[in-house]
Amino acid sequence: DGGITQSPKYLFRKEGQNVTLSCEQNLNHDAMYWYRQDPGQGLRLIYYSQIVNDFQKGDIAEGYSVSREKKESFPLTVTSAQKNPTAFYLCASRGPAGTKGGDTQYFGPGTRLTVL
């Protein structure tokens, strides 16, 4: 089955701890994205990556970090510098430009992070 997986579905952490959210895709997509979703605010872009070993900040990158060492994987670390980390985090990928999946994002099931 091709798709995007995020783990875990629910994550609890104490304030001041860093935490890493996993995102894996087997769609052979080059581009991957991380969004944060808060009630009533839609999706806000944290980071995106167009290719392995390259990534760019989105609108709300402060307090987050990413890596893209493999095409299939784009983990997000929520650091202790993020002032309000409790949210629903969504990972997405997009196929190559000019292909059927090239202008569409496909989303994972999300991870709900709660910082206590």
Next chain:
Amino acid sequence: GNSVTQMEGPVTLSEEAFLTINCTYTATGYPSLFWYVQYPGEGLQLLLKATKADDKGSNKGFEATYRKETTSFHLEKGSVQVSDSAVYFCALKTGNQFYFGTGTSLTVIP
């Protein structure tokens, strides 16, 4: 800049009622337009899309037409079902980035 504005919810309809969720956009160039649906506790699923002016996207009884002259992409369905209860997001793509509306919650009651 690029942005999407969609009607605020929540929207509550009776089963078999007609649905319209309004979406307008501001974009540079020629964006692609999308509707996504999100069920509780899940990620977003693509519902339909249109890539150029006057294109109509359709899926599962839902339709939306890309109107360049009014910069709109309104979502419609002729007869909603209880299973359509979800949050609907309008989105646009320009370049390598996507821009999402704030979502419209729909509840369909039997």
